[in-house]
Amino acid sequence: MSSNHRTESQALAQADLLSRxxxxxxxxxxxxxxxxxxxxxxxxxxxxxxxxxxxxxxxVPARMRQAIExxxxxxxxxxxxxxxxxxxxxxxxxxxAELIGASGSEVIVADSTSVNLFKLLVAALRMRPxxxxxxxxxxxxxxxxYVAAGVAExxxxxxxxxxxxxxxxxxxxxxxxxTLTHVxxxxxxxxxxxxxxxxxxxxxxxxxxxxxxxAGAMPCELNACEADFAVGCGYKxxxxxxxxxxxxxxxxxxxxxLRQPITGWHGHATPFAFGQTYTPAPGIDRMLVGTAPQMGxxxxxxALSAFDDVDLQQLRAKSLSLTSxxxxxxxxxxxxxxxxxxxxRNPALRGSQVSLTHEQGYAIVQALIARGxxxxxRAPDILRFGFAALYLSHADVWDAVTTLKDVMDxxxxxxxxxxxxxxxT
Amino acid sequence: MSSNHRTESQALAQADLLSRxxxxxxxxxxxxxxxxxxxxxxxxxxxxxxxxxxxxxxxVPARMRQAIExxxxxxxxxxxxxxxxxxxxxxxxxxxAELIGASGSEVIVADSTSVNLFKLLVAALRMRPxxxxxxxxxxxxxxxxYVAAGVAExxxxxxxxxxxxxxxxxxxxxxxxxTLTHVxxxxxxxxxxxxxxxxxxxxxxxxxxxxxxxAGAMPCELNACEADFAVGCGYKxxxxxxxxxxxxxxxxxxxxxLRQPITGWHGHATPFAFGQTYTPAPGIDRMLVGTAPQMGxxxxxxALSAFDDVDLQQLRAKSLSLTSxxxxxxxxxxxxxxxxxxxxRNPALRGSQVSLTHEQGYAIVQALIARGxxxxxRAPDILRFGFAALYLSHADVWDAVTTLKDVMDxxxxxxxxxxxxxxxT
Numbered sequence: 097m098s099s100n101h102r103t104e105s106q107a108l109a110q111a112d113l114l115s116r117x118x119x120x121x122x123x124x125x126x127x128x129x130x131x132x133x134x135x136x137x138x139x140x141x142x143x144x145x146x147x148x149x150x151x152x153x154x155x156v157p158a159r160m161r162q163a164i165e166x167x168x169x170x171x172x173x174x175x176x177x178x179x180x181x182x183x184x185x186x187x188x189x190x191x192x193a194e195l196i197g198a199s200g201s202e203v204i205v206a207d208s209t210s211v212n213l214f215k216l217l218v219a220a221l222r223m224r225p226x227x228x229x230x231x232x233x234x235x236x237x238x239x240x241x242y243v244a245a246g247v248a249e250x251x252x253x254x255x256x257x258x259x260x261x262x263x264x265x266x267x268x269x270x271x272x273x274x275t276l277t278h279v280x281x282x283x284x285x286x287x288x289x290x291x292x293x294x295x296x297x298x299x300x301x302x303x304x305x306x307x308x309x310x311a312g313a314m315p316c317e318l319n320a321c322e323a324d325f326a327v328g329c330g331y332k333x334x335x336x337x338x339x340x341x342x343x344x345x346x347x348x349x350x351x352x353x354l355r356q357p358i359t360g361w362h363g364h365a366t367p368f369a370f371g372q373t374y375t376p377a378p379g380i381d382r383m384l385v386g387t388a389p390q391m392g393x394x395x396x397x398x399a400l401s402a403f404d405d406v407d408l409q410q411l412r413a414k415s416l417s418l419t420s421x422x423x424x425x426x427x428x429x430x431x432x433x434x435x436x437x438x439x440x441r442n443p444a445l446r447g448s449q450v451s452l453t454h455e456q457g458y459a460i461v462q463a464l465i466a467r468g469x470x471x472x473x474r475a476p477d478i479l480r481f482g483f484a485a486l487y488l489s490h491a492d493v494w495d496a497v498t499t500l501k502d503v504m505d506x507x508x509x510x511x512x513x514x515x516x517x518x519x520x521t
Numbered sequence: 522m523s524s525n526h527r528t529e530s531q532a533l534a535q536a537d538l539l540s541r542x543x544x545x546x547x548x549x550x551x552x553x554x555x556x557x558x559x560x561x562x563x564x565x566x567x568x569x570x571x572x573x574x575x576x577x578x579x580x581v582p583a584r585m586r587q588a589i590e591x592x593x594x595x596x597x598x599x600x601x602x603x604x605x606x607x608x609x610x611x612x613x614x615x616x617x618a619e620l621i622g623a624s625g626s627e628v629i630v631a632d633s634t635s636v637n638l639f640k641l642l643v644a645a646l647r648m649r650p651x652x653x654x655x656x657x658x659x660x661x662x663x664x665x666x667y668v669a670a671g672v673a674e675x676x677x678x679x680x681x682x683x684x685x686x687x688x689x690x691x692x693x694x695x696x697x698x699x700t701l702t703h704v705x706x707x708x709x710x711x712x713x714x715x716x717x718x719x720x721x722x723x724x725x726x727x728x729x730x731x732x733x734x735x736a737g738a739m740p741c742e743l744n745a746c747e748a749d750f751a752v753g754c755g756y757k758x759x760x761x762x763x764x765x766x767x768x769x770x771x772x773x774x775x776x777x778x779l780r781q782p783i784t785g786w787h788g789h790a791t792p793f794a795f796g797q798t799y800t801p802a803p804g805i806d807r808m809l810v811g812t813a814p815q816m817g818x819x820x821x822x823x824a825l826s827a828f829d830d831v832d833l834q835q836l837r838a839k840s841l842s843l844t845s846x847x848x849x850x851x852x853x854x855x856x857x858x859x860x861x862x863x864x865x866r867n868p869a870l871r872g873s874q875v876s877l878t879h880e881q882g883y884a885i886v887q888a889l890i891a892r893g894x895x896x897x898x899r900a901p902d903i904l905r906f907g908f909a910a911l912y913l914s915h916a917d918v919w920d921a922v923t924t925l926k927d928v929m930d931x932x933x934x935x936x937x938x939x940x941x942x943x944x945x946t
Contacts, residue, residue: 137594138595143597148598152590156589157589157594164581164585164820165582168763169577172566172570172574172576173574173895174895175763176574207636208811208812208814209811209812214783214785214810239785239811241797241798242784242785242799243783243785246782249782250643250675250782257797337589337593337815338606338812338815339814341814357639357674358635359671360633360635361635361663361667364663369900371663372682373667373670374671385633385635385639386635387764388764389764389765389766390763391763391764391817391820392816470597470598470599474795475795
């Protein structure tokens, strides 16, 4: 944590600038304020869980009705051609590419994040024969670690997970591929993509970046960083809906040599020739496996229209304004309630979420949800709050912290109902 | 082909029973006639491509609106618990189990058919260490062959594809796993699941059945056949919508030992404990990988209500009545036009489709589609017609063949528009 940033927040608080009126002034100057109307949000809710399931973009219902009641019901099989269902994985991928610093022919939508990571890990190992290590870090999102360990077992290499600050030192010439999540799901801390990619390349390793908490939350410059591969999630900050399909990025320079292991017909060069021998499609299409999950693609494509004409630097500035405000308000209003801060105070190291720690974190999150402030909990003690800059305001942040303070002052969380655990995705 | 069955069809034709009035009489006696109202079908269309993309069940639009506009938009992340999104893969799997002769805890919905086949092939190889062969047949649907070849390369075994009538003879003690599609996608011919499974088990091999053209089309008795594994498709005869997720079956006796290679968090015993070590869930849940594709699940679950209270023996009887009628009408009305029959005349060997051959097959299918009779084409010369017994009538079959006869008599197919090929999924 940076003591400079702590001092800055405290100064802000002491100067008594942190009032609801001040928040409303910030909202009045927000160039992205109008984007809130691109979403349908329920009354009485402040939604701080867009990092887990994004809110519903207002464009989705009409698109789904058209796709289901016209394209499917009336167009039937003809819609694969007539309604351009076939090129949807490429078309939606190209739209996502604009949000992550990639070119349109480098991104495609397919399968789930875990499946795409599996494909790319095996493909990366095949590009570095003889090397024996998949490197990761031990605070990564569990599925990334599980998939890497599964690939290691399948291919006879080792999966080595080190502490986050030991990653650079652990890169050596035995590492075939490094897999990291750009923004940590628990802490919201951001890795330096350029520096880590550069160091990995110096030792001849490839890197797969998981952009689950990056895409749509903050800019990212895959090509400027000379990234090799990336995967990401359609249902978090991209707002594609529950279980929306994932995206995969393969840098142009790697596409011709890429051999991913799940060789299904939609990744074939000529899927409708129905030959018995697999020939991978040229380019990014070889990442496809089976028939694309069109229902998820319809929704995801409509959802991405919420990013039309959005300046990603403005998105980043607003996101940091919201998260900095949240941290400052927690400092100001919640001291003495036992909270810790798990997210960096330095904005440059912060994604678009703030995580607090508290030994009663689970019950507190449940009490907040009952009051309409929706965040989530991650074991053992993390309260996660995601700040989707397209649909949240500074006044929302003020109101959320005010509610949290009230929940703590009244000990509203200390009821059996809130303390009994259920899973929250 | 059975000459007895040929004689029977010809006798039927010669007796002049094959009139539209006769078809209407058959429809009046059809116990499943009312099921047609469970589907929304466009006016002016006879849909014979439910084997590629099933028609839209009428229950789907309202369910999608509720799921999207209420559960997602209003319930937001809470719906994973409150709207029972979590157990959807198991719940929908259990409904499908009733259609394929499995128990509810043996089927789960996840990923695509190709991905599920990949998972089960690797899992099966791990159960038969030392054996070096994945056996298949060379007329199987291409993705099954591609995936098997990909698994063989990845794991260092061989993939051997033999002619369909050589499968039994090719089973030996080097075969770890046999993978077959129960109903052939091109010819509609049915394998004897019980006999092949028995013979495979005699040599110690496992079998993966692809039920893409079985589930929802005809009954199938996985457990009565002592089947090991199966996969299948959600968007054909189950009518789940474009790109609907796939299902996977694992016999109870194999579940505890099953180790599939794509070890994502939703297949973990305790996914929300967020530990760093993968422990597979007990039972069928270990087939899950990433977050379930809920949009496809919403649609598929609603679609399956079209099978409520449907007697599968009646479904089979009607399916065979439709396909036998189609064959008899083709015999009667289309002789001399150059068609061949690629589907067995013996009903016991026939799925729920009839495939004709014709050197101008592509153009003929296009001309038929332009007239509202929708079938599809499979290279090099197959015209495929699928007969979904829930929404087709004998009069539809009559009208379809009458249209085909007219297309042939007038040579309507012989235009550049119809002869220029586009992909049809």
